[in-house]
Amino acid sequence: MVSLPSKAQSIIDTLKKNTFQAYAVGGSVRDSIMGKETKGWDYTTNATPEEIIKLFPDSFYDNQFGTVGIKMYKSEDKKNSSDEGVEKIVEDIYEITTFRSETGYTDRRHPDTIVWGKTIDGDLARRDFTINAIAYDGNTLIDPYRGQSDIEKKVIRAVGDPTIRFSEDALRMMRAIRIASQLGFTIEDNTFQAIKKSANLIVEISAERISDELMKILKSSYAADGILLLKNTDILRYIIPELHASFETPQKSPKRHHLYDVGTHSVMALKYCPSPDPVVRFATLLHDIGKPPTYHKGEDGVITFYNHELIGTKIAKQICKRLRLSNKDTEKILTLIRWHQFSVDERQTDSAIRRYIRHVGIEFLEDSLALRTGDRLGGGARETSWRLELFKKRLADVQKQPFAVKDLKVNGFDVMKILNCKPGPIIGSTLDALFKEVDEGTLTNDRDILLAKIQEMK
Numbered sequence: 001m002v003s004l005p006s007k008a009q010s011i012i013d014t015l016k017k018n019t020f021q022a023y024a025v026g027g028s029v030r031d032s033i034m035g036k037e038t039k040g041w042d043y044t045t046n047a048t049p050e051e052i053i054k055l056f057p058d059s060f061y062d063n064q065f066g067t068v069g070i071k072m073y074k075s076e077d078k079k080n081s082s083d084e085g086v087e088k089i090v091e092d093i094y095e096i097t098t099f100r101s102e103t104g105y106t107d108r109r110h111p112d113t114i115v116w117g118k119t120i121d122g123d124l125a126r127r128d129f130t131i132n133a134i135a136y137d138g139n140t141l142i143d144p145y146r147g148q149s150d151i152e153k154k155v156i157r158a159v160g161d162p163t164i165r166f167s168e169d170a171l172r173m174m175r176a177i178r179i180a181s182q183l184g185f186t187i188e189d190n191t192f193q194a195i196k197k198s199a200n201l202i203v204e205i206s207a208e209r210i211s212d213e214l215m216k217i218l219k220s221s222y223a224a225d226g227i228l229l230l231k232n233t234d235i236l237r238y239i240i241p242e243l244h245a246s247f248e249t250p251q252k253s254p255k256r257h258h259l260y261d262v263g264t265h266s267v268m269a270l271k272y273c274p275s276p277d278p279v280v281r282f283a284t285l286l287h288d289i290g291k292p293p294t295y296h297k298g299e300d301g302v303i304t305f306y307n308h309e310l311i312g313t314k315i316a317k318q319i320c321k322r323l324r325l326s327n328k329d330t331e332k333i334l335t336l337i338r339w340h341q342f343s344v345d346e347r348q349t350d351s352a353i354r355r356y357i358r359h360v361g362i363e364f365l366e367d368s369l370a371l372r373t374g375d376r377l378g379g380g381a382r383e384t385s386w387r388l389e390l391f392k393k394r395l396a397d398v399q400k401q402p403f404a405v406k407d408l409k410v411n412g413f414d415v416m417k418i419l420n421c422k423p424g425p426i427i428g429s430t431l432d433a434l435f436k437e438v439d440e441g442t443l444t445n446d447r448d449i450l451l452a453k454i455q456e457m458k
Helices: 006-017 027-033 049-055 120-124 147-153 162-168 171-183 189-204 207-219 223-232 235-239 241-248 262-272 278-286 308-322 327-338 350-360 362-377 386-398 412-419 425-440 447-456
Strands: 022-025 042-045 067-073 090-098 100-103 113-116
Touching (some): 006 022, 049 067, 100 120, 171 223, 223 235, 262 362, 278 327, 425 447
């Protein structure tokens, strides 16, 4: 049964009190039926946008789709909301949409014509999936497409003819996969086959909308399954063709530990990546994207991928640009891919480990280790590795040491005082010489020791 919080119920009560029909609808109703926490309630009503605005003073309407947004404030602000000068903090936006029917989807995304409807049944008929086509008026569930049954079966099923649904809005195909990934549901066969048949329509959707759905898939509880659904429905072929092709590149060969082809390994690495950050997960998914073009099989049957991290970084840059990812996210993805081949040999010097930290950047260290963990486990390695654990410990120890001249316990003023000199090149060269020895481990970054060393340089 649906449990409406008081704020959500108040929207229905206000509309009904003014003789209008009112229903909570969509994902919030679905999640409530499943016993999941939800926010951002959506409603549908036979009231027009103009009539809705009259009933809710803190509402706004700036679109052509009949949707009015209502600002919901934090409870503690309610008692002060009328006080002059008191800032009200918006906690959420509830949306109310007038009953409607839609015709024509020239751009595969938005209806060409919208007509206000009169019944809840007509409104539910235009929705994407049965589990999202359930309405609740505060007392009764309206479920003409047996969405509750599909929730119990954990199935994603299109409302009506799935081919028509996807031709109306091609983004619905990715949304089906995203919801399945979030909830751990399967996609009903007719709906699945319709996605596969209509996969090419995804190219008509903007890169920004595709990226948004992709990141939600990557952030979901079943991200790896979501990527496999993208691949098996052929959508991956259109949004990341480089990754789709990687499933055809083998890795298993003599003297190599790999169990899977490149694409399957990439998905398995994503599955085991411990980071919840979808950007890190995307970097993990793409970390071997440079392997297909660097594939080489020698006469001895050994497969190699020399410099795949360099080529992969270039390919990933093109993918990020095509998907219109932000500069910040792109930088993280490229950095993690470029340096994912770091060594965890226990014989490494502190200087080598510091070089790795400089390459990756301290801010991306944890992300780099998360990618490495996914890479290892996704290749069939054991969950723990004493070398990796030792490497993590040495990373922490090495970070206590200076990474640049500015981290030394002495500065230019100390040099000028001891060498009795004025500002000039000698200051920099002296500090550089000190840092080189500290970086190589032949000199301790201790102020007294460094001052004594400068004294020796007189």
